[in-house]
Amino acid sequence: MSGGAAVADSDAAMVLAEGVHKRFGALEVLRGIDLSVRRGEVACIIGPSGSGKSTFLRCVNHLEKIDAGRLFADGVLVGYEERGGRLHELHEREVARRRAEIGMVFQHFYLFPHMTVLDNVCSGPLIVKGVPRAEAEARAPAP
Amino acid sequence: MSAPRRPGDITAVPVRHPGRWVASAVVLVLVAMLINSLVTNTRYGWGTIGHYLFERSVLDGLALTWGLTGAAMGIGVAGGIVLAVMRLSANPLLSGVSWFYIWVFRGTPVLVQLFLWYNLSYLYSHIALGVPFGPEFVHASTNTLIPAVVAGILGLGLNEAAYMAEIVRAGILAVDPGQHEAASSIGMRRVQIMRHVVLPQAMRVIVPPTGNEANSMLKTTSLVSVIAVYDLFGTTQNFIASTYESIPLLLMASIWYLASSTVLSVAQYYVERFYARGAQRALPPTPLQRLRANLTTLRRPRIDLAPVAPASRRR
Numbered sequence: 001m002s003g004g005a006a007v008a009d010s011d012a013a014m015v016l017a018e019g020v021h022k023r024f025g026a027l028e029v030l031r032g033i034d035l036s037v038r039r040g041e042v043a044c045i046i047g048p049s050g051s052g053k054s055t056f057l058r059c060v061n062h063l064e065k066i067d068a069g070r071l072f073a074d075g076v077l078v079g080y081e082e083r084g085g086r087l088h089e090l091h092e093r094e095v096a097r098r099r100a101e102i103g104m105v106f107q108h109f110y111l112f113p114h115m116t117v118l119d120n121v122c123s124g125p126l127i128v129k130g131v132p133r134a135e136a137e138a139r140a141p142a143p
Numbered sequence: 144m145s146a147p148r149r150p151g152d153i154t155a156v157p158v159r160h161p162g163r164w165v166a167s168a169v170v171l172v173l174v175a176m177l178i179n180s181l182v183t184n185t186r187y188g189w190g191t192i193g194h195y196l197f198e199r200s201v202l203d204g205l206a207l208t209w210g211l212t213g214a215a216m217g218i219g220v221a222g223g224i225v226l227a228v229m230r231l232s233a234n235p236l237l238s239g240v241s242w243f244y245i246w247v248f249r250g251t252p253v254l255v256q257l258f259l260w261y262n263l264s265y266l267y268s269h270i271a272l273g274v275p276f277g278p279e280f281v282h283a284s285t286n287t288l289i290p291a292v293v294a295g296i297l298g299l300g301l302n303e304a305a306y307m308a309e310i311v312r313a314g315i316l317a318v319d320p321g322q323h324e325a326a327s328s329i330g331m332r333r334v335q336i337m338r339h340v341v342l343p344q345a346m347r348v349i350v351p352p353t354g355n356e357a358n359s360m361l362k363t364t365s366l367v368s369v370i371a372v373y374d375l376f377g378t379t380q381n382f383i384a385s386t387y388e389s390i391p392l393l394l395m396a397s398i399w400y401l402a403s404s405t406v407l408s409v410a411q412y413y414v415e416r417f418y419a420r421g422a423q424r425a426l427p428p429t430p431l432q433r434l435r436a437n438l439t440t441l442r443r444p445r446i447d448l449a450p451v452a453p454a455s456r457r458r
Binding site for chain 2: 061063092093096097098099100101102104106108110112113114123124127128
């Protein structure tokens with residue numbers, strides 16, 4: 001995958017990538033991705049298998065660490081914090097807190113097979129956000 | 144168009160299996176011979192067995208055997224989980240220490256380890272609490288702190304931890320890494336992922352070999368008789384020494400070991416069934432359901448179950 005154009009202003013961007021590079025060993029998968037997706041905008045990333053579409057999405061959720069460039073989600077730097085002109089890795093707790101704000105559906109769905117459908121739906125609010133079970137279950141069915 | 148009429152039910156003559164009848168006859172004769180010898184051969188000493196079976200000290204020994212098994216498995220499981228997590232740690236010191244522990248404890252006989260714990264006072268005559276390389280606050284003699292029973296529990300438990308570590312590690316590795324990612328993508332932290340997602344699924348892989356270990360431990364505890372602990376086997380040996388009725392007394396001990404391991408197997412079955420959730424569409428039948436199905440028919444019983452999903456469903 002190589003860099004596209006079209007960079008909007010960073011304040012309005014929901015997802016903003018600037019020169020994102022990602023390498024797996026000797027294989028450079030992302031070579032300078034510039035991308036901006038505004039709030040409410042629907043974007044499709046299209047490309048052949050193995051071209052780095054999923055890798056890029058995983059980077060947005062910090063499931064992969066990027067090697068160069070900057071990635072912002074909702075105006076906040078993904079995975080790092082800039083303090084005193086240096087990048088600091090975020091603590092695991094903070095990464096988890098930010099991930100809770102980003103929705104992601106995996107290629108293989110990855111439902112938790114040991115839980116019921118209801119528990120799968122409630123796992124986020126219940127375990128991550130600490131919502132009481134009764135409230136989480138009340139909100140679970142589609143209205 | 145009229146609906147097709149339903150044809151009559153099929154009543155076919157079942158296929159005969161003469162080979163099975165011959166094999167059954169041979170087995171039946173052998174079983175009859177065995178039962179006959181059990182009854183007629185007086186050297187089995189059933190009277191002696193019956194006399195000692197519920198002897199107070201034998202029951203005490205049995206209780207101690209159960210206690211040793213429980214305590215050693217407790218140390219083994221807890222230690223095994225810690226060692227497995229250490230072994231999977233990215234920190235080379237933690238994983239190295241875990242590797243070394245497993246290497247030492249799996250690489251030496253548990254009988255030797257038991258003797259070493261029993262004789263620990265030779266190496267360290269006192270055990271103390273205090274600042275490392277600094278002052279000591281409390282200290283006690285090793286022999287009072289570690290009597291023979293404690294030495295037995297330590298020896299069996301610490302040895303078991305090494306084996307359990309590998310079982311737990313296998314269980315954790317058996318869980319699809321995607322589960323870990325899916326859980327982290329909704330914002331779970333590492334401890335939450337372990338507790339809510341990975342370990343419950345790893346249990347399905349961990350429980351069967353753990354039951355095996357517990358069953359094995361039940362009988363391995365008989366080794367503690369060499370360090371003067373009077374468990375079921377130690378007590379039996381005591382009686383043998385005074386009565387010379389070795390075979391009947393050994394059979395008596397065997398009966399208790401068999402009964403105990405049966406109880407463990409039944410418990411294991413239900414624990415396994417509990418952790419099978421999510422892996423199979425229909426839970427396997429309980430032994431009682433199976434027994435009922437066996438009693439109602441002479442033929443191979445048919446146990447009606449909902450179809451178990453093929454493995455491909457999960458990908």
